[in-house]
Amino acid sequence: MTDQSYIYGINTILDTLKYDPGLFIEIYMKENSDNKRFKEIIFLATEKNIPIRKIPKPKLDKLASTAKNQGLAALIRHKDKYDSKSAIKYLDSLDNPLVLILDGLEDPRNIGACYRTANSSGVDMVVIPKNRVSLDSPVISKVSSGASELTNTAYISNLSSFIKDLKNIGIWICGSSDTAMTNYNEIDFNQPIAIVIGSEGKGIRYLTEKNCDYLVSIPMRGQVDSLNVSVACGIFVYEVLRQRQDI
Numbered sequence: 642m643t644d645q646s647y648i649y650g651i652n653t654i655l656d657t658l659k660y661d662p663g664l665f666i667e668i669y670m671k672e673n674s675d676n677k678r679f680k681e682i683i684f685l686a687t688e689k690n691i692p693i694r695k696i697p698k699p700k701l702d703k704l705a706s707t708a709k710n711q712g713l714a715a716l717i718r719h720k721d722k723y724d725s726k727s728a729i730k731y732l733d734s735l736d737n738p739l740v741l742i743l744d745g746l747e748d749p750r751n752i753g754a755c756y757r758t759a760n761s762s763g764v765d766m767v768v769i770p771k772n773r774v775s776l777d778s779p780v781i782s783k784v785s786s787g788a789s790e791l792t793n794t795a796y797i798s799n800l801s802s803f804i805k806d807l808k809n810i811g812i813w814i815c816g817s818s819d820t821a822m823t824n825y826n827e828i829d830f831n832q833p834i835a836i837v838i839g840s841e842g843k844g845i846r847y848l849t850e851k852n853c854d855y856l857v858s859i860p861m862r863g864q865v866d867s868l869n870v871s872v873a874c875g876i877f878v879y880e881v882l883r884q885r886q887d888i
Contacts, residue, residue: 646717
């Protein structure tokens with residue numbers, strides 16, 4: 642992964658400015674824009690001494706890799722990512738950690754939506770296998786409203802080995818599976834837990850499933866027999882919060 646990347650969109654940049662302004666290197670705005678929401682961004686950026694440049698729209702579109710950038714992009718430093726060793730050390734220091742493992746997701750919009758859910762619900766760490774997806778994609782930051790830059794992330798080479806390390810520090814592994822006979826709300830989530838969400842078409846991989854302590858499903862009542870992965874992610878994570886009485 643590179644140390645820098647571009648993000649775009651008003652909400653993404655505004656939220657990241659509010660919560661982690663130190664990530665910013667430079668902000669780019671479309672020339673001659675009269676968007677009123679830019680005023681707050683200009684105020685916050687000026688307050689933090691973050692340079693702002695006004696550039697032609699074609700150049701802005703090229704930086705953001707999309708024309709749908711709302712006239713705004715920014716070059717940011719990547720927040721430090723955890724490796725296996727540092728992730729285990731950090732999680733072992735927490736009382737009742739909640740981990741979200743994204744096993745093989747490839748659609749950046751789904752990944753971004755999962756990050757947004759993870760950050761809004763207080764997930765302690767998102768885990769992503771290396772070589773499955775690039776976190777440099779600006780689409781992830783846009784869809785997550787900047788949450789992908791604000792959420793602790795572990796970028797793991799060997800997911801099966803990492804899951805075993807999670808177990809060794811007392812974290813239980815709960816995988817989502819359309820074929821599981823146990824409903825998601827029948828599990829005791831008031832314990833250190835890692836929720837595993839599988840890829841859009843194939844679900845969680847065989848070796849990952851083999852290492853799960855629980856396999857659970859979400860009951861379906863209609864003709865459609867599955868949910869979008871980001872929707873399933875939200876259901877699982879907020880069931881954890883409900884059981885822990887955090888909501």
